[in-house]
Amino acid sequence: MKPVSNLAGRLLLLSTLVLGPALPALAFNLDSNEPIRVTADSARLDDNQGIAIYRGNVEVRQGGILLTADRVDVHRNAQGLDRIDARGQPATYSRPATETEGPVDAKALLIHYSAPDNLLRFEREAVVKQGGDEFRGAVINYNTANRVVTGEGRTAEGEGSGRVEMVIQPRGNNSGNNN
Template sequence: MLAALMLASPATAFDLDSDTPIKVSADSARLDDTEGTAIYTGDVELVQGATQLNAERVVLYRSPEGLSRIEASGEPARYRQPAREGEAMTDARARTITWSAAENRLTFERQAVIEQGNNVFRGDVIQYDTVRRVVTAEGGTPSEESSGRVEMVIQPRGSSNLTDE
């Protein structure tokens, strides 16, 4: 439950109901109308309002209803969402970040780290259900870079937790 409170900000992820367009810039792009995909590579930046996704490669999937999925990869890929009132900015990074409209889910895989203010959540896979506001995390294989366990640092409620670096 504490993790769900910590990750309350990403609930909207990319807001497809918004009138704000999603803007993409990259070194190269390949659009395939038949497959409904757009593949961007090289220093990709995807922005909607103040929500931002940076990666080496991003694939956008479209269905007849509109944008259905975003897959980003990098070393690491990075997702940032601005703070809401009373909450700190959400800053997440992982080697793979996936957003699924159908599943209402953000998934951070491989060396995933999510920071909100001074709260930190680490795991090999972190999934966030944006409707139910439920976080599921899994550890991975221990390595030089990771203990292989899920790790959390949650600051006391009274501490200043609105750091925005």
């Protein structure tokens, strides 16, 4: 059996290597010198299967960016990061404002990231807020390469209200109101 400190060090190193170079700007800042840190109540690394599983009060953090969940599975293949699956009641994601975009706060029972598809998927009771804009639905997809948000009212299993709600705020108050 390996010492706990050695296992913890390997898990942190694997997380940094797996998560660091492949997540999109929405999820983590790839150009940042800050490491990505994963903390949890327990962790399991399976080098043969290319998976790290974190359970209990999981936090994935890089600077002000934070993903929280009850469980996070990080999958890798020969090319590096393949996907991340987060589950929670709800799982949450937050990113502070950037120079070009407002802050992002999101929650869903399931949050998936697919590196090959450049896709963040918020599933089941999904809510994504950016600035004053809000997207709600059973499924909300964010294509990180094309910066396109789509919503679905039902999951593939038929869960959800069948409706999607998007609230888009006006760009400014310069519509002739000069009091």
